Amino acid sequence: MCHYRFPILTLALRVHYNLVRLGKENQRSIHQFHFNHSCSQLIDFGLRKLIRSTTLIVGGGIVGSAIAYFLSTLPDFDGEIFVVERDFSYEDCSTTRSVGSIRQQFSTKENIQISQFGFEFLENIDHYLHWDDQEPDIGLVHSSYLILASQVGLEALRFSHELQLSLGADVYLLDAAALRKKYPWLNTEGLAAAGRGLSKEGWFDPYSLLVALKRTAITLGVTYFQDEAVAIHCSKNRVMSVELRELGMTICDHFVNAAGPFAGKLASLAGIHLPVTPKRRNVFVFESPAKIDSMPLVVDPSGFYVRPEGNYFITGYSPGPDEHDPDDESLEVDHELFEDKIWPNLANRIPQFERLRVRSAWAGHYDYNSFDQNGIVGSHPEIENYYFANGFSGHGLQQAPAVGLAIAELIAYGEYEVLNLENLGYERILENRKFREKVII
Numbered sequence: 153m154c155h156y157r158f159p160i161l162t163l164a165l166r167v168h169y170n171l172v173r174l175g176k177e178n179q180r181s182i183h184q185f186h187f188n189h190s191c192s193q194l195i196d197f198g199l200r201k202l203i204r205s206t207t208l209i210v211g212g213g214i215v216g217s218a219i220a221y222f223l224s225t226l227p228d229f230d231g232e233i234f235v236v237e238r239d240f241s242y243e244d245c246s247t248t249r250s251v252g253s254i255r256q257q258f259s260t261k262e263n264i265q266i267s268q269f270g271f272e273f274l275e276n277i278d279h280y281l282h283w284d285d286q287e288p289d290i291g292l293v294h295s296s297y298l299i300l301a302s303q304v305g306l307e308a309l310r311f312s313h314e315l316q317l318s319l320g321a322d323v324y325l326l327d328a329a330a331l332r333k334k335y336p337w338l339n340t341e342g343l344a345a346a347g348r349g350l351s352k353e354g355w356f357d358p359y360s361l362l363v364a365l366k367r368t369a370i371t372l373g374v375t376y377f378q379d380e381a382v383a384i385h386c387s388k389n390r391v392m393s394v395e396l397r398e399l400g401m402t403i404c405d406h407f408v409n410a411a412g413p414f415a416g417k418l419a420s421l422a423g424i425h426l427p428v429t430p431k432r433r434n435v436f437v438f439e440s441p442a443k444i445d446s447m448p449l450v451v452d453p454s455g456f457y458v459r460p461e462g463n464y465f466i467t468g469y470s471p472g473p474d475e476h477d478p479d480d481e482s483l484e485v486d487h488e489l490f491e492d493k494i495w496p497n498l499a500n501r502i503p504q505f506e507r508l509r510v511r512s513a514w515a516g517h518y519d520y521n522s523f524d525q526n527g528i529v530g531s532h533p534e535i536e537n538y539y540f541a542n543g544f545s546g547h548g549l550q551q552a553p554a555v556g557l558a559i560a561e562l563i564a565y566g567e568y569e570v571l572n573l574e575n576l577g578y579e580r581i582l583e584n585r586k587f588r589e590k591v592i593i
């Protein structure tokens with residue numbers, strides 16, 4: 153039976169308690185693990201299976217690491233947890249190229265609750281994550297999203313807003329007059345209203361969160377290997393073995409796809425169609441003489457977003473549903489995007505930004521679900537030991553804590569306990585039933 157326990161703090165205390173308990177019993181240093189990662193140990197994997205179950209998570213980014221961390225804290229789970237990550241530098245992964253923002257303003261119940269959980273986790277992070285007497289500093293900035301809507305988007309904004317309020321989100325709507333009054337630096341031409349978060353929104357440093365989750369997971373007994381999954385062998389209803397490029401064939405009781413933008417590719421190795429591909433997204437860092445106090449993260453109907461980052465500002469752009477947006481493994485910055493799509497709209501919306509200077513830029517991959525732009529989470533309906541944690545389409549960083557716990561619960565208990573994420577299940581892909589998230593940035 154499933155017990156959906158809210159408010160979230162109940163969970164926070166439970167996980168904290170487990171962490172402390174396990175931490176005491178099971179603390180091992182990162183160095184020990186580092187030096188113990190010999191091939192023979194992994195090949196030994198199969199033998200260990202006779203004694204304890206093994207979970208193999210492919211992808212050691214934020215999502216894979218959150219799953220590994222939460223699984224290692226669940227009291228009824230005492231199996232071995234292995235994370236296979238092909239690049240320990242994390243240079244090109246989605247997590248480290250993200251802009252690390254979190255919001256409550258989503259259009260589905262699941263995504264609102266996932267972010268509510270995520271923010272609680274981030275706010276109380278030092279209760280959960282620590283290693284070698286160190287505590288994480290993820291640089292959490294409490295701020296808000298200001299999601300602007302034209303007349304065309306007004307109904308959708310109102311609908312999402314009502315849903316957010318019904319779930320206890322701390323948000324409010326401003327009409328154009330209220331917007332003008334509160335944000336005199338904003339040109340409200342063409343705007344009908346805006347949604348604003350009053351608390352539990354902001355941004356943080358993605359890499360620091362990744363390091364904190366990974367180091368804590370290792371301290372709690374998780375083993376990370378630098379290797380690449382290159383083949384997956386399934387029987388009718390189980391993943392039987394996974395072939396790693398360096399270490400060869402391994403077997404596992406539970407297999408988790410946490411391969412981010414390359415999740416579709418990984419799934420195809422098991423003959424599974426997963427509509428998740430890399431989509432390139434560009435981020436531009438600029439300097440401006442503009443003085444805008446307490447500026448929120450502004451999302452414009454034209455497709456750009458902008459927020460402060462220290463003494464600078466960062467901005468990016470999401471193509472609309474009718475725009476050309478091919479799958480793209482390149483990480484080259486598209487500078488024309490800034491000139492053509494961002495700057496004219498940015499300078500129009502916030503005239504103080506007319507005199508900005510771009511200082512740097514980078515590109516990263518969204519783990520994009522082309523079916524309905526929403527996470528695909530849970531076990532495969534037929535291949536019963538195969539789990540998905542994919543397709544977050546630009547919001548996977550903030551979703552990692554809740555998804556991490558959810559997948560951990562499925563592995564340990566066979567059901568969701570804290571948040572019911574059944575609507576995000578893979579079944580909807582098979583049944584061609586969309587569960588669309590409308591507020592994609």
Ligand SMILES: Cc1cc2nc3c(=O)[nH]c(=O)nc-3n(C[C@H](O)[C@H](O)[C@H](O)COP(=O)(O)OP(=O)(O)OC[C@H]3O[C@@H](n4cnc5c(N)ncnc54)[C@H](O)[C@@H]3O)c2cc1C
Nearest residue numbers: 211213214215238246247250253381412516547548549550
């Ligand atoms: C520019 C940009 C801005 C973003 N802004 C936000 C934001 O503000 N808020 C938010 O919540 N989200 C944001 N995101 C989205 C977020 O970064 C991602 O959804 C999230 O990081 C996905 O995490 P992941 O662990 O699934 O993927 P990744 O971080 O990509 O990790 C997957 C890992 O799997 C490894 N891997 C892949 N295939 C294999 C294999 N076969 N074998 C072994 N290892 C493998 C890769 O090396 C990689 O390290 C943004 C993304 C981008 C690009």
